[in-house]
Amino acid sequence: MNAHSDQIGATPSWYVIQCKGGESFRAAEHLTNQGFEVFHPVLNSxxxxxxxxxxxxxxxFPYYLFIRLDQVASDWRPIRSTRGVLRLLTFGNRPVATPDALIDALRAQPHRQEGTHTYFCAGEKVTITDGPFKDLEAIxxxxxGEERAIVLLNVLNRPQHLDLPIDTLSKV
Structure with missing residues (x-):
């Protein structure tokens, strides 16, 4: 469990912490160092x-992370005073538990945590920024792989698939 699990024998639940702008990684680190169980889903972009x-x-989820607690007590000073934490999300004056099923579903999505979110989307117009097709638009x-892309370019009035370095493309 965690350093704070001896407060009460209740079943632990997940709650949402709202973080200060750009400080969710800091908040997650400091809460973890205090012994709290934290879930901070990330993706690579x-x-x-x-x-x-x-x-x-x-x-x-920019500005948010999840924390697992045994009890929702009225004294949130250790959490609220943690660097990067803004507040615990509440409905009225009561913190609302997040269903375990949601956390389980997020954890079961490896592409969300460790995968790569591509800069370009299929069907999006791009401009070729280098090479023999420089300044031409493609789809x-x-x-x-990680460094190459397939684009559709109209060459001599015929669509042709080209394999190009992904860093030679930019959004239109």
Whole structure:
């Protein structure tokens, strides 16, 4: 269990913590260090930074994470005073438990936690930024591995599938 599980013998439930902007990772780390059981679902996303495609880890729910507690007590000072935490989500004055089934479903989705969310979507228009087809528009079809993409380009009035480095594409 956790350091706070000796408060009462009730069945533990999941609750939602609202975090300060951009501080959900900090809040999760500090709550975990205090002995709380925390679930902070993340996904890996591809973003273009300085013209290069990089993978970044982002929260699945920006500003929120889940905490498992044995009791909803009136004294939330240890949680509220944790760095990065804004408040416990409540309905009225009472914290509302999140169904275990929701947490189980989120945990069962490995693509949500460890997979990659592609920067481009199938069917989206892209511009080729380098190579012999530079400045031409194409239709993104799919990723081919982590660094390549298949696009549909109209060449000589015929659609052709091309295999290109994904970092040579940009959104239109």
């Amino acid at each position: 591809q973003r273009k930074r300085q013209g290069k495609l990089t993978t970044v880890t982002e929260p699945l 993104f079809t799919r990723c081919k």
